[in-house]
Amino acid sequence: MAAINAAPVHQFEPALMRRRLSGTLFLGACMAAIGVLLIALVLVLYDVLVQGLPWLDGDFVTGVPSRKPENAGILPALVGSLQVSVIVGVVTFPIGVAAAIYLTEYAPEGRLNRVLRTNIANLAGVPSVIYGIFGLALFVRIAGLGFTAISGALTLSLLIMPVVIIASIEALKAVPMAQREGALALGATRWQMVRGSVLPAAAPGIMTGIILAMARAIGETAPLILVGAFTYVNFIPHPFQGGYTVLPIQVLDWATRPQKDFHGIAAAAIIVILALMFILNALALFVRARLARHIQW
Amino acid sequence: MRRAPQPLTRRHSPTERVIELGLMLAAVIGVLTTFGIVVVLVVQTVEFFRLVNPIDFLTGTVWSASIKPYRFGVLALVSGTLLVSAIAIVIAIPLGLLAAVYLAEYASPRVRTTIKPILETIAGIPTIVLGFFGLYFLTPNILKPLLGSDVIGTFSALAGGIVVGLLITPLIASISEDAMRAVPGGMREGAYAMGATRFEVVRKVVFPAAISGIMASIILAMSRAIGETMAVVLTVGTQPQLTLNPLESVQTMTAFIIQISLGDTPQESIQFKSLFAVAATLFVLTLALNLISNRIVSRFRTAY
Numbered sequence: 001m002a003a004i005n006a007a008p009v010h011q012f013e014p015a016l017m018r019r020r021l022s023g024t025l026f027l028g029a030c031m032a033a034i035g036v037l038l039i040a041l042v043l044v045l046y047d048v049l050v051q052g053l054p055w056l057d058g059d060f061v062t063g064v065p066s067r068k069p070e071n072a073g074i075l076p077a078l079v080g081s082l083q084v085s086v087i088v089g090v091v092t093f094p095i096g097v098a099a100a101i102y103l104t105e106y107a108p109e110g111r112l113n114r115v116l117r118t119n120i121a122n123l124a125g126v127p128s129v130i131y132g133i134f135g136l137a138l139f140v141r142i143a144g145l146g147f148t149a150i151s152g153a154l155t156l157s158l159l160i161m162p163v164v165i166i167a168s169i170e171a172l173k174a175v176p177m178a179q180r181e182g183a184l185a186l187g188a189t190r191w192q193m194v195r196g197s198v199l200p201a202a203a204p205g206i207m208t209g210i211i212l213a214m215a216r217a218i219g220e221t222a223p224l225i226l227v228g229a230f231t232y233v234n235f236i237p238h239p240f241q242g243g244y245t246v247l248p249i250q251v252l253d254w255a256t257r258p259q260k261d262f263h264g265i266a267a268a269a270i271i272v273i274l275a276l277m278f279i280l281n282a283l284a285l286f287v288r289a290r291l292a293r294h295i296q297w
Numbered sequence: 298m299r300r301a302p303q304p305l306t307r308r309h310s311p312t313e314r315v316i317e318l319g320l321m322l323a324a325v326i327g328v329l330t331t332f333g334i335v336v337v338l339v340v341q342t343v344e345f346f347r348l349v350n351p352i353d354f355l356t357g358t359v360w361s362a363s364i365k366p367y368r369f370g371v372l373a374l375v376s377g378t379l380l381v382s383a384i385a386i387v388i389a390i391p392l393g394l395l396a397a398v399y400l401a402e403y404a405s406p407r408v409r410t411t412i413k414p415i416l417e418t419i420a421g422i423p424t425i426v427l428g429f430f431g432l433y434f435l436t437p438n439i440l441k442p443l444l445g446s447d448v449i450g451t452f453s454a455l456a457g458g459i460v461v462g463l464l465i466t467p468l469i470a471s472i473s474e475d476a477m478r479a480v481p482g483g484m485r486e487g488a489y490a491m492g493a494t495r496f497e498v499v500r501k502v503v504f505p506a507a508i509s510g511i512m513a514s515i516i517l518a519m520s521r522a523i524g525e526t527m528a529v530v531l532t533v534g535t536q537p538q539l540t541l542n543p544l545e546s547v548q549t550m551t552a553f554i555i556q557i558s559l560g561d562t563p564q565e566s567i568q569f570k571s572l573f574a575v576a577a578t579l580f581v582l583t584l585a586l587n588l589i590s591n592r593i594v595s596r597f598r599t600a601y
Contacts, residue, residue: 019494019496019497020494022496023494023495023496023497026496026499026500027399027403027495027496029395030395030396030398030399030403031399032395033391033392033393033395033396033399034395034396034399034412034416036392037392037396037416037419037463037466037467038412038415040419040463041415041418041419043430043434044422044426044427044430044434047430047433047434048426048429048430051433094323095323095326096323098319098320098322098323098324099320099323099324099326099327101320102317102320102321102323102324103324106317106320106321107321107324115328116324116325116327116328118591119327119328119331120327121587121591122331122584122587122588122591123327123330123331125517125520125521125524125583125584125586125587126334126524126580126583126584127523127524127525127526127551127579127580127583128524128526129524129526129551129554129555129576129579130334130338130524130576130579130580131334132554132558133334133337133338133554133572133573133576134330134333134334134337137337137341138333138337158330161326161327161330162327165327189310189313190313190317191312191313191316191317215421216421218423219421219422219423219424219425219426220423221423221424221425221526221527222526222527222530222551222555225555225558225559226554226558230558230559248423248425248527251425251426251429252425252527252530252531255425255428255429255432255433255531256531263433266429267429270425270426270429273423273426274422274426277421277423281421
């Protein structure tokens, strides 16, 4: 017995050192990974700011595109982006929320529900260019809307709908069951329960989801190229007729020209895109905090 | 989730019926979208296959849509797509998993609530911005000095792969972190009680327990990389070719679709029709990966 007990203590010490050392090395690797990601993010922002800031001024925001980079502006693209983003919000809000309500509050648990949910998950994974091709066929050709901002916005609405539905489902699920039982116990019908009791409680989450979806619409590029947003527009676009363009596509146009000055104004346009997205994200946080103030359970 | 209780009043008023029907219609739009996408792709692809033999399309290795003689061998585009995605995934797996382990197992709540939103910002950056970064910063300021400007050109699969890797890393990190955090504390405590170090707990307990979520995140990230468009359009060039060399310029399926729609290709031309066949190929590839990912999650989900 004594011999058996004596040996291990002696053997464990160097092993423990090695085990601890490998742990430290691993933690070092983890922190290095975080560091690489943070540095990459900083570099992206640094590059855009250094190239773009010298070009960014009032005339740039209120001007129209030009063959000379020093005269070029982004107003038509900015207006186009805002139109598209607002239409996306207006279209996805009612449909997305209604679909989420049906799936969480109405649909009987079973095959139909499962099929609908799986389908939404798969739609969220379809590459965005493919939505562009579908939009080209459905809105531009079959519906005859042509290459207009409304075609682009409807295409993006289809692309973003799954995100809105998933966010709204999460928000509805977070409402405690007692909230529903309380309403029903007072004699409410299902819709009265949803409208009076569940929706107000889920509103902060739903609104946040919609605003973030609108922010995403501002950055989307590929599907809009297919539905005709890549055109020269030097006027304020009308949402339902005539050509339109959006900020990321203006960036693409300028970034692919050989002259270096155009890369500078592309970077300046990127700063405007990032600023818009930042404002919408901040708005989402604000709305969430504001609406959630009255909710406690 | 527990099911919503039934209303006490069983008044099936017409209003209630209409509302329920309306909600159901909204929920069905998703199915109609899927159906519509499939129909558009199938109809147009069949049209293209009247002009080009489907076997030549699927097995050909030369893609020349704008220079005669026209050749439509999709493997040249598929290989470009897979090369870029492979580089991206090789970068994103270690970065994403190490970041996920750090956030789930090591970081204090305060550090986590600071770092997590910052990492999620990367996922929110429009991908054209990352493409711009790849073309005008990464290649000239990092890759060229590092590898030599005679070795790597303005456009390369490597630059595209790095940028796409950067943009799918947060996806891997976020889903894997959720999977690791879902591993119950009791399992970790059990291992600690046996004398395991923190690294051993991560490696032998948390990681194996979270493996289904981790695998699902990686497959989802691959699907995302294959479908990624704008970051690739600006960085990899327009040279469809069957190559494994990351320093070469290639063309991906998504970049080809964009190239055709940017030009003034007539919509009746064979080039424009080939776009739909390429899109159908892309759709099938990403759908397959998404289905595999869903299957892994539902089959291997362990309830603790």
